[in-house]
Amino acid sequence: MHGDPTDVVAADLALAGAHLDAEPLHRVANRHGAPSTPRSIRSPTLRRRTESTYCAIKDDILKGRLPPESLLLEHELATRFGVSKTPIREALRRLISEGWVLVMPRRGYFIRQLRIEDVREVWVLRQAIEPSLLAETSRRATAEDLDALLPWIDAQRAAADDRDRAVVSGSNFHLGRVPATPGRCC
Incomplete structure (x- = not known):
């Protein structure tokens, strides 16, 4: 390896994250303590829309189309991907749990900066x-x-x-x- 690691590795870090997508959609416990899918994504169609939206947003992050510190607005993303806000919110929740996106109360969602x-x-x-x-x-x-x-x-x-x-x-x-x-x- 040659050169400054920050120049060489930044893209590889993002690419490595692209292969870590195997975890299931976000799960929560129901009133009996058993894992269940949130009501908002129980529909197979909505699950597909959420998954495709999640993949599209993450791809935009990995390819730099959504650079660090970019503001993500639900209504703009919904318009861009042709879906309602529900799959957008679910996709953003997943990206938050994976550390790709940060939520700032009363400000919105932001792409996390590379540390x-x-x-x-x-x-x-x-x-x-x-x-x-x-x-x-x-x-x-x-x-x-x-x-x-x-x-x-x-x-x-x-x-x-x-x-x-x-x-x-x-x-x-x-x-x-x-x-x-x-x-x-x-």
Whole structure:
């Protein structure tokens, strides 16, 4: 790894969060203490709208279309995604519970700012994991696999001075959009 970790890791932090979406919709306890789905999202149609709205808002956060400290207004989001405020509220509750969004009473919802601790944590994890992954990949790679990576590496180098291009290039590379990625199991 080279360079300042804050430059390199910010996009990876967001991308890592994109793979942590497996938890179920927010659950609450009913009057008997058993988990139940809030009444507002019991309808299958409403659950689908809530899930698709949640995914769309989170995607906008991860891709920087909703940058840190952006104000999120329920009525604007409802209009933008073509849904009522109920799926918007449920999606925002989930994003709040995951730490992506903050709620400020009487002010609204805001995208949480990236903290230096977040960047450091991802940087440490990458330093721990990537050397062994690279070693395994190099053992499995053919000459053709390595040649296929050259344009992607060149694209990352060319984008070094353009943050947006660097994020897209790095995302494409690390999310496996690179053709013939060495050592790919599937």
